[in-house]
Amino acid sequence: MFISPMLLETASGPFSHSEYIYEPKVDGHRLIYSQQSGNVRLYTRHNNDCTRQYPELILPFDDNIILDGEVACTDPDTGLNDFEAVMSRFSTKQASKITQLTRMLPATFAIFDILHYKGQDLRNLPLMERKAILHGLTLPSNSFGIVPHIEGAGEELYAQIEAMGMEGVVGKHKNSQYISKRSKEWQKVINWSYADVFITGYKKTEFGWLAAVPDPSGKMRPAGVIEHGPNSKHKQAFLGVCRQLITGEDEKHVYLEPRIRARVKMRNWTNSGLLRTPVFIDFIL
Template identity: 70%
Template sequence: MFISPMLLETANGPFSDSRYIFEPKIDGHRLIYSQQNGIVRLYTRHNNDCTRQYPEITSAMFPHDIVLDGEIACVDPTNGVSDFESVMSRFQAKKADKIARLTTELPATFVVFDVLSYKGEDLRSLPLMERKSLLASLTLPSPSFGVVPYIEGSGEALFEQIEARGMEGVVAKRKDSVYVSRRSTSWQKIINWSYADVYITGYRKAEFGWLVSVPNERGNLRPAGIIEHGASPTHKKAFYGVVAPLKTNEDREFVYVEPRIRARVKMRNWTKAGNLRIPVFTEFIV
């Protein structure tokens, strides 16, 4: 049984509030776990069935029907932090032999933060802390399951710890929040952004996108990704107003320009390939 998940609004920054609990944000992908009549099904937030990708999760059974909300994580044993690229390797595996191999090489953990249904009873109208109490009382069926820890009130202190460990961020949830299948200000995320200064080296001809590069260890520029978010209409107008003389080449999709325009971006982190992960434009560097 798929339940469309409750989604997060974005907070302006870290905060503390006794009306909230604060959880570490797990760097993985959202998962709805459904066990009905002895059959387990796993769903992404967009209702895509990913049951076969995680045999270590689907092979474990609770004693009763249950629907859980959480994240799939692949924890790096060297630092205890979930690695998003490893999670994507697991999620994108389709062939049975590759899935079996990755189950050993990149074991997944289902990190649970909410229980939506239990023994056939819909719990979504209960306050969050009542659902948390039930979740804490459950016996997890295998070591491939975990529960997201939380603290009450002290969001800023938790965010400092998250920053120090290089984790993704913090989630703030109102203690009295009911579970709704939409985006809600009752649940908010505070991202632990990283920042980088980049050169804009091209732009898409169709929908918005700025190609960016960064210096390598020898000082030469190398491609580092594409900015698709953050630029306001004013920023775009300013860019396209000055970029024409800088054009060097083009193809079907992109126009390439001299690396004269610099920008600052915020991002989740650097990928293993050295690219910016989900870069967001913040400002031009003049």
């Protein structure tokens, strides 16, 4: 049984409030765990069945249950969540490769909410009552964990998260019911990283600016595509300048001299040197 998950609004910045609890934001992908009559199924937030990709999580609880959380992999060297590792797990469909990756990149289900249990729909209970039920569960193995939380001290937790290089903080109203849509009762504060890049082209058919950064020799290397952030004035200013900088084109892109610089925020750098989810902030003049 799949339940569409409750989604987060984005807070303007770290905040503290006595009526909120705060959790570290797990850097993985959303997972709905459903056990009905002993049969376990795993679903992404978009109702894609991913049960076969995570055999270490196909373990039963003591009764019918539906849980919400994130599936994540941990980098053994840093102790931080490795988003690329969990994406590798998620995208693998071949049975022998899944078995291999289960050993090499073990996944953990980090649980933060309980939606159904023992035939009861718990979604209308206040969050703190659901948390109490969740913390009373016996977990089936070390591949399962419950996301910790603190009360009130959101800014203090964010400072710790920022210092450790983790993804961010989630603030949740203590009395929030579980609703299958985006809600201000749950808010995220992302620990963004920042970079200065050159815009070296743009997509022809949909919006996207090609970003590049200089490598150690000074040559430009691709760093990803900026698809979020600029407003209509930014886009208009870009079009006014870029016509003079065109160096060529292909079927999908127009290429530019690396003259336009921009400041972006992002989740982090990927292992292959790309910006992860870059958001345009402003041009650098």
